[in-house]
Amino acid sequence: MTNPVLEGLAKARRSAVHLEMRDAYQMNDPEFIAWRNGKRLDPTADRSEWWRPFLDVATETTARGVIMRRARIVSEPVTDYIRYEHDVTFPNIVAGELVRWLPRRLAADIPLPGTDLWMFDGEAVLFTYFSGVGEAVDREWRTEPEVIQLVSRAFELVWERSMPHEEYKPV
Incomplete structure (x- = not known):
């Protein structure tokens, strides 16, 4: 089975934007559990110790001139999972992704999906639906102009x- 995010990135010509709005994802992720137990990625260590396969795709995408932007809306005080995400974001930056953080209280008046x-490329949206505990349960492509307009x-x-x-400093 193919990964629709990787497909979208492979086809992107100009832009790829990612909006994240949950305060926790996949709480049973082994990397998150290791982080909670004290494991930290070292930016000065050999890249193989902190590089992830997704980052190869991100690097290839940004090298083609595609602007990749990721925005995370977070509740404050942040959850341990958001602290983890913040801590392990530097490889995304190295891969060429632009990442920003928005405290949820500053997003209260934004109509959000x-x-x-x-x-x-401002043409197709891939929604990811999650269970209550943060597991991805389904994805859906949408291309209707009103959906694109809302998301944009x-x-x-x-x-x-x-x-x-x-x-951004998590509080």
């Missing part, structure tokens, strides 16, 4: 208000 998503507007508002990764 109901779930996390990827949008490619929401993402741009979030992006304008959010802080670059280097400036």
Whole structure:
């Protein structure tokens, strides 16, 4: 079975945006559990110790000139999972992805889609639906103009208000 996110990134010509709005994902992820137990990625270590396969795709995508932006809307005080995500984001930056953070209280007046998503070239949206405990349970492609417009507007508002990764300090 193919991964629709990787398919979208492979086809992207101009842009790929990712909006994340949950405060926790896959709490049984072995990497998250290791982090909770004290494991930390070392940016000065050999890249093979912290590089992930997704980052190869991100690097290839950004090398083609595609602008990859990821915005995360987070509740504060942040969850352990968000602290983990913040801590392990530096490889995404190295791969060429632009990452920003927005405290949820600053997003209260933004009309947002109901779930996390990827949008490619402003033409196709891939929604990901999650269970209550953060497991991805389904994905759906949407291309209707009104869906694209909602997602584009929401993402741009979030992006304008959010802080670059280097400036955001989880509280």
